[in-house]
Amino acid sequence: MSKDYIEGQEYTNENFTEKRLPRAEYENCTFTGCTFSNSDLSGIEFLTCQFENCDLSMARLKGTAFKEVTFRGCKLFGLRFDDCTRFLLSFRFENCLLNFSSFYSLKLKKIRFTDCRLEEVDFVEADLTGAAFLNCDLNRAVFRSTILEGADFRSAYNFSIDPEANRIGKARFALHSVAGLLDKYNISIE
Structure with a gap:
């Protein structure tokens, strides 16, 4: 039909x-x-x-x-x-x-999120190579076994990304948000 x-x-x-x-x-x-x-x-x-x-x-x-x-x-x-x-x-x-949306295991190379709220979004096992998160709130978003190579997080905030559990080669981050890469260590950055 x-x-x-x-x-x-x-x-x-x-x-x-x-x-x-x-x-x-x-x-x-x-x-x-x-x-x-x-x-x-x-x-x-x-x-x-x-x-x-x-x-x-x-x-x-x-x-x-x-x-x-x-x-x-x-x-x-x-x-x-x-x-x-x-x-x-x-x-x-x-x-x-x-x-609360899910992009689980999707191939979304070069996807653009601009001025978005992505709280508790599931990015587990997604391929986000070259993705751009421009001025986005990633509070409690889940990144695990996610390909983030070349992704742009420079203006993103509230994210927590484990560099050992994700591929982040050549991803870009702002100095003020580097703490989001160290959350798992339970350390204080001042």
């Missing part, structure tokens, strides 16, 4: 918790101020789409495809991005709330 193909549509202030977004392939579509919280987005494909000021908190993403998708000013609490289709998975986040 083939999916519908929808191109260039703009959706504004729609509530997809009451009526489900039709399962289709959406290309170059813009979603502004839409509510998807607790909705089922499984099996939907988004290609070069924009989500602006939307709430996708706790949406189901089983087999959802995000290819070159941008999220701006969105609430994305508790999303399981690790349930998405991994083929050509790529997105960027600007001024988003991603607390």
Whole structure:
């Protein structure tokens, strides 16, 4: 059964918790101020789409495809991005709330997070080579067996990364945040 193909549509202030977004392939579509919280987005494909000021908190993403998708000013609490289709998975986040979300084991080379809250986010076993965390709050985010080579943490804060449990070669950190690399030693830096 083939999916519908929808191109260039703009959706504004729609509530997809009451009526489900039709399962289709959406290309170059813009979603502004839409509510998807607790909705089922499984099996939907988004290609070069924009989500602006939307709430996708706790949406189901089983087999959802995000290819070159941008999220701006969105609430994305508790999303399981690790349930998405991994083929050509790529997105960027600007001024988003991603607390309690999971990127477990995903390949997200050069992903950009700008001005985002990423509290208690799961990055375990993810490949974040060349990722940028620009002015992001990483309070209690989990990095374990994560590839962070060449990643930019210079303006990130509240992170705790164990250099012995992650690959951090050529990653960049600001001097004032180096304590986040030494947390496991339970030492005081003054």
